Amino acid sequence: MPPSHPRQFDLIAFDWDGTLFDSTKIIVRCIQRAVADVGGTVPSDRAAAYVIGMGLMEALAHAAPDVPQARYPELGARYRHHYVSHQNDLSLFEGVLGLLQELKSRHHHLAVATGKSRRGLDESLHSVQLRGVFDGSRTADETAGKPDPLMLHELMAEFDVAPERTLMIGDTTHDLQMAVNARCPSVAVSYGAHEPEVFGPLNPRFVAHSVRELHDWLAENA
Helix, strand or coil: CCCCCCCCCCCEEEECCCCCEHHHHHHHHHHHHHHHHCCCCCCCCCHHHHCCCEEHHHHHHHCCCCCCCCHHHHHHHHHHHHHHHHHHHECCCHHHHHHHHCCCCCCCCEEEEECCCHHHHHHHHHCCCCCCCEEEECCCCCCCCCCCHHHHHHHHHCCCCCCHEEEEEEEEEEHHHHHHHCCCCEEEEECCCCCHCCCHCCCCCCCEEEEHHHHHHHHHHC
């Protein structure tokens, strides 16, 4: 898409799960199975989806408030066990790779800001052959979990980009609140973990209901 207007954003940061990667339903099931494995009250689909985007242990603690803290390591291990068994079932949402390639051709810096671990993100990037597409990435275990703005602060510093020239794209209120905390504009997608009606108070520039809508908005506004 050859640019017909000035570029508005130099750095575009994407959440991973539920934004680029079609993993929301599997993550919900893995959280529920992990909680069941350690004898906790199994969260509803909505409650399990709400914590997606947080750091793993924070998410599991929020989803399973009746599980004693001493059992959090076991809870995390059971989640990872279930997730790894389904990892090969996951894929990018249709249209994402083309979207990223077009943004790359317009010389945006592309980054990932995710609640996943560094190991988990690197495995995902390798499995979908995305090495070289992203210029940078930050994970919750090497910075701070969302909505703390540290991930975005570090990415902006790495590429020497001001907050107003940085766009955060995500599928949860955690992503959008992180953008607010970093004083960055944001775009929400409604096809991931959180329902679109919760995004309004966080003032995203746009809510995309499909990858196609996200592609078109970025073509006109990024």
